[in-house]
Amino acid sequence: MTTAGSEQNKAPGSTGGATGMSANNDIRQPLWLLAELTYACPLQCPYCSNPMDYANFKKELTTAEWLDVFRQARAMGATQLGLSGGEPLTRPDLVELITEARKMGFYTNLITSGVGMDADKVAEFKEAGLDHIQVSFQASSEDLNDLIAGTDAFKHKIAMAKAVKANGYPMVLCFVTHRQNIDQMEDILELAISLEADYLELATTQYYGWAMHNRDQLLPMKEQLVKAEAIAHRYQEEQQGKMKIYYVVPDYYEERPKACMNGWGNVFLTITPDGVALPCHAARELPGMELPNIRDVSVKEIWEDSNDFNRFRGYEWMKEPCRSCDEKEKDFGGCRCQAYMLTGDPASADPVCSKSFDHHLIEEALKRGRLEAEKTVSEAKPLVFRNPKNSKKLSASE
Amino acid sequence: MSDPVFNASSVPLLALGYRFQWEPMQDCNVLLYPEGMVKLNPAAGEILKHIDAHKQTVAELIAELKAAFNGADLDNDVYKFLEEAHDNGWIRAE
Numbered sequence A: 001m002t003t004a005g006s007e008q009n010k011a012p013g014s015t016g017g018a019t020g021m022s023a024n025n026d027i028r029q030p031l032w033l034l035a036e037l038t039y040a041c042p043l044q045c046p047y048c049s050n051p052m053d054y055a056n057f058k059k060e061l062t063t064a065e066w067l068d069v070f071r072q073a074r075a076m077g078a079t080q081l082g083l084s085g086g087e088p089l090t091r092p093d094l095v096e097l098i099t100e101a102r103k104m105g106f107y108t109n110l111i112t113s114g115v116g117m118d119a120d121k122v123a124e125f126k127e128a129g130l131d132h133i134q135v136s137f138q139a140s141s142e143d144l145n146d147l148i149a150g151t152d153a154f155k156h157k158i159a160m161a162k163a164v165k166a167n168g169y170p171m172v173l174c175f176v177t178h179r180q181n182i183d184q185m186e187d188i189l190e191l192a193i194s195l196e197a198d199y200l201e202l203a204t205t206q207y208y209g210w211a212m213h214n215r216d217q218l219l220p221m222k223e224q225l226v227k228a229e230a231i232a233h234r235y236q237e238e239q240q241g242k243m244k245i246y247y248v249v250p251d252y253y254e255e256r257p258k259a260c261m262n263g264w265g266n267v268f269l270t271i272t273p274d275g276v277a278l279p280c281h282a283a284r285e286l287p288g289m290e291l292p293n294i295r296d297v298s299v300k301e302i303w304e305d306s307n308d309f310n311r312f313r314g315y316e317w318m319k320e321p322c323r324s325c326d327e328k329e330k331d332f333g334g335c336r337c338q339a340y341m342l343t344g345d346p347a348s349a350d351p352v353c354s355k356s357f358d359h360h361l362i363e364e365a366l367k368r369g370r371l372e373a374e375k376t377v378s379e380a381k382p383l384v385f386r387n388p389k390n391s392k393k394l395s396a397s398e
Numbered sequence B: 001m002s003d004p005v006f007n008a009s010s011v012p013l014l015a016l017g018y019r020f021q022w023e024p025m026q027d028c029n030v031l032l033y034p035e036g037m038v039k040l041n042p043a044a045g046e047i048l049k050h051i052d053a054h055k056q057t058v059a060e061l062i063a064e065l066k067a068a069f070n071g072a073d074l075d076n077d078v079y080k081f082l083e084e085a086h087d088n089g090w091i092r093a094e
Helices: A004-009 A063-075 A094-104 A119-128 A142-149 A154-166 A182-194 A209-213 A222-238 A299-305 A336-343 A360-374 A388-397 B042-053 B058-068 B075-087
Strands: A032-036 A080-084 A107-112 A132-137 A172-177 A199-204 A244-247 A268-271 B012-014 B019-023 B028-033 B036-039 B091-093
Touching: A032 A063, A063 A094, A063 A299, A080 A094, A094 A107, A094 A119, A119 A154, A132 A154, A142 A154, A172 A182, A182 A199, A182 A222, A222 A244, A336 A360, B012 B042, B012 B075, B019 B042, B028 B042, B042 B058, B042 B075, B058 B075, B075 B091
Parallel strands: A032 A080, A032 A268, A080 A107, A107 A132, A132 A172, A172 A199, A199 A244
Antiparallel strands: B012 B091, B019 B028, B028 B036
């Protein structure tokens, strides 16, 4: 899935501005519905946030089941609908889903690689009432873009970005940055300017799913980051009033964790291709999840009453140092999935936090990344690309 | 402060990709935009409702609002809001 980083970006709290939504703690409503329509994707991005074993999930929700989910979430107050995946364009019923969602009053966001789209389809989506198309790129050059995507896609993406603009949409481009492409920052910004983008999301790879597996090869180094950040900030100033640029600092380099999903079960609801409801798209991999499915239970019951959604609400579940921390209401202890992946305990503090007892794990990961970066091409570990073959192989060996 | 964007003859429009609607669950008007939402207070909601409803100059907008609110003196408030909304990227001037 090319959209990994941008999706994570949509976790309110991981950036401000366009991706933020105001949270109201008194009335919990799933304001954001992320519909992962499918795990099918023509791209093979090694930083995909889909689960490693995605190839094992086959039974996608039907059109009627999706529309029912949309209707339920809308009735509960959801306003933003993200149509994502995988690559949502592989769903033959996409136009119908857009049409109906728009009629229900959703603001509809299509999060796509652009592969499988053509100018006619863009116009058809417009007709159906689609509000916004975000096209993701893997890099600013054809070579690197297509290498990372695992397929020839760059030229087509450029054409699709232009078609999006020509159809009267705001053009929202997303680049997910990591060690292999972050040195292109200036070229990325120039590309966005030449395409007349209205918004540019300079997302960062977040280390879940495939990205976690490839972390040593993807973590940027400090000096790369400092340089890229300075360039991004310069363009932010220059482009004021023309292009909105969102720059996300990789959390591994932060002192405090991100307020992941703006709080667990607070505003964000993900539905996976096979109907599992999750508080975030990475939560499927946490231990002890019951993974309620919208085929069995109503969205309302899941949101309000399920163990999964109540598990990390509030502050009672917290351990030290979060429990007595005066910043816990700001960041909610960070990301539960990251805490689990790195420490084995989903209730521990996100190790990104410098107050975490496990913060050394982050420092060690950065060191390992640097060691890997310093290897010669022949010694270096190859990136593992996200495709069904690797998914089956890796999930069988676990 | 930057120069004002709006005068009596300029036409305020919602910015590209912005949508205005009433949200019953929020009990307020909102602006929706790519991946985000702004909840509007009643005054902002009223002004944007008129901007959303049809294309008109600021002078016409103010006249409409005055008619709706018993001739209240709201010129300054409207201009102030329009500039703020423009700074926030919610509206553009044609």
